[in-house]
Structures are given as structure tokens and as C-alpha cells.
Amino acid sequence: MATALIILAAGMGTRMNSDLPKVLHEIAGAPMLVHAMKAGAALDPARTVIVAGHGADMVEKAAKAYDADVTIAIQSEQLGTAHAVAQARDALAGFDGDALVLYGDTPFIRPETLAAMTAARLTHDVVVLGFEAADPGRYGRLIMRGDQLDRIVEFKDASDQERAVTLCNSGVITADSATLLDLVAAVGNENAAGEYYLTDIIGIARARGLSATVVRCDEAETLGVNSRAELSRAEALFQQDARYQAQEDGVTLTAPETVFFAHDTVIGRDTVIEPNVVFGPGVTVESGAMIRAFSHLEGCHVARGGVIGPYARLRPGAELAEDVKIGNFVEIKNAQIAEGAKVNHLSYIGDATIGARSNIGAGTITCNYDGVFKHHTTIGQDTFIGSNTMLVAPVSVGDAAMTGSGSVVTKDVPAGALAVGRARQENKAGFAIRLFEKLKARKAKGS
DSSP states (O other), rough: OEEEEEEEEOOOOGGGGGOOOGGSSTTTTEEEHHHHHHHTTTOOOSEEEEBBBBBBHHHHHHHHOTTTTTTEOSSSSOOOOOHHHHTTTTGGOOOSSSEEEETOTTOOOOOOOOOOHHTTTTTTTTTEEEOOOOOSSSEEEEEEEEEEEEEOOOOGOHHHHHTTTTEEEEEEEEEHHHHHHHHHTTOOOOOOTTOOOOOTTHHHHHTOOOEEEEOOGGGGGGOOOOOOHHHHHHHHHHHHHHHHHHTTOEEEEGGGGGBBBOOOOETTTTTTTTOOOOOOOOOOTTTTTTETTOOOOOSSSTTTTTTEEESSSEEEHHHHHHHHEETTOOOEEEEEOOOEEEEEEOOOEEEEEEEEEEEEOOEEEOBOOOOBOOOOOEEEOEEEEOTTTTESSSSSEEETOEOOTTTTSSSSBOOTTTTTOOOOOOOOTTTHHHHHHHHHHHHHHHH
């Protein structure tokens, strides 16, 4: 059975106190909306509809950056969740299959849970995701009659007896798409808030003789984010789970609570990660690497046996082959570094290619930007770049070549050659003493 996702992402999120739409606030380097889309993507949906409202242009841009095929439906007035789902009607025209309603501010629902809901749809017309709440608070209550879900009651409309129920509504729901849209069309707004509640479709479905049931999940999966404090809590929960999973996968974290992962970080077994390492989005580290303390990695690939840091920064486009060593206070950006090469100290390597086994001396800089364009530096294999070399791109240094320390290299260096590009040193006897005496006298006179 084909599945379509309807992801509700129209809310302003006033408690965030932000110009940014609530669903675009990030957890582990990705908007909450993307987390919801990733969970739904596990069902291989035939269509994905994002219902946007506040900041719709920004929401559309973020959604399409993750999946260019999504459709955006606009909810110009926020009149409730049933009204939001109804906005997906045109986008689902001609679709034959189930529709699953998710929420852009509920980032932690597991694919396995959604698969269980899909399985339950084989025997029930409508399936709702519920959870046993430790503190039911103001959640909507799921009122069961045997194994059937009889109705959903919002807290503000519930009786004292109904409020005593601890089985709560997550808001996630699935049904045949035509059935879902038909039920939504029948929802009224005769309630305390004057809104069109998606939850009302259960009562309508049961009155029509349709079956409904509940799939249960852990309460943590249903965590909704409505404030900065809840966003911080969600980040902490993500990191806690990511650290545990990394260790289960054979990664050593010497101080787990200080390591921060992105939503898509991939780390191979037998890699060791020292304290205070931060992974931005798009990082893959292969097995047996060492990421030393206070390093920051984003958009890069570290092959087997690499040693990074301490205090290293790998930026997007950094591609490191096996056994590459990147040392302290080194920054790599958009550069391919071949097997066994070393950039050990105080260097910037950007827009460059470095050959196998080459050694880049301390303080080396690839001068890649002329103020308008970026230019490439190519360094061959088995080269030795002397300390404090400035490589003014575009420039190349051939295999087994060398540069003298302190050189400014502006022309290509042939293979096997030594390039020295610095002014001849002159020693002026007694000049330093006379200069300091002159400066001190000037200072005394000025005071």
C-alpha cells in the first residue's frame, strides 16, 4: 500500500520568541522539520506534503533542501489541526493509498513506530499513535472501549473521569487518504477553542461504523518542542541517544558528555573520540581513526587511520585519505589530502590537492582567495613544504619538490626542484641598539 506523508508545519511558535518558524529551529544541526521528514522517509512515501503557514517561504526552502520532490500546501489561517490537514487535499488529488499525519515540531518518532502503525492499518480503518504519560498534564486523552479507540478528548473539553486516563494522544494518525480527508471535512469547531480538531475524526469514524485503534510508543518519541527550554531538552535527548549508539557501535568516547553529534554523523568502529569534539552535519569518519580534543568537523570525510587534532577544524569539502594526520590549529577546507600526508601545525589548507606522503610544514597557507575568485593549489606526492610557506594560488608544486621556509611561492615548482622565494637577509651592525635608543628618547620626550 502506497503512503503519503502530511507534515503539519504552519505554526508560528510564539513561545519560541523568534522570527524563525518554530519547525526550522535546529536539533543536532538539522531543522526539526527535517527530523520529521527523515522519520517518515523510512516508509518510502509516494508523496510528501508540507502544510506551511508562518514563514512559508523559509519552510519550503528547508523542506526542499532535504527532498526536492515535496509539495507545499499553504494554511493561510491557523484554524486547527483538522483545518491544516484539509489543506493537503489538492496535493493528494488522484492519490490512492494511506495518508500519515506527522508534525514538524515532533522530531523523535522512530521509523519502527511508524512501521507498526502501517501494519495496524491492515486490520483497522484509522490508527492513532498513543503513549502512557508519566504526567498526562494537558495532553488529549485516548478513550478506549476494549481494543477499539472510541474517541479522543482534548484536555480542556474532558471530564474529570476522562482526565484520569493516562493513555494520551500524540497527534500522529494514519488512515486511507480518501477516508481521512472525508472525515476531516466533517469536523466542526464547536469546542472551547473554536478550532477544527483532527482528534474529532475518531468520534466521527466510529459513528460511521469504522474501526480505530491505538499503537503505543515510548513517551520520549512524542516530545513536542514549543519553547527554547524544550528545544534544549530535545537536543540533550538526541545527544544522549547518539552517544550511547556510538558506543554500542564500537566507538570509544573518553568523555561522552562533551561530544556533540549531528543528525547524520557516521563514525566507524574502533575510532577514538577525545573530549570536546563537535561534529557538524555531513561528517563520515571511518574505522580506526583518532579525533583528538577540541576539534570541529563539518561536511568532511576522514578515512581509516586518520589522526585529527587536537584543536583542528575540518570544513566542508575536506576529503582525507587513509593515515592522514591533521594537527593542532590546522584548518582544512575543500581540499583532498592523499594517503599518509601530514599537515601538523598552525596551517590553512583551502581549495587544494595534496599528494601522498607529503609533509606540510608549520604555518603553511594556501592563499586561495584574491578578493573575488577562489583558486586551487596542487601539491604533488612526497613533497616537503617548508614552514611558513605562502602558496599563492593558482600554483602547483611537483612531486618530490621542496620549498624553503618563509617562501612566498607565486610560480609553479617543477618536480624535484627547491623553490626559495624570500628576500636576502642583511645584518646591519648596531642598528637595533641605535633604533631602540631613538624610540625611547621619543617616548620620554612625549611624556
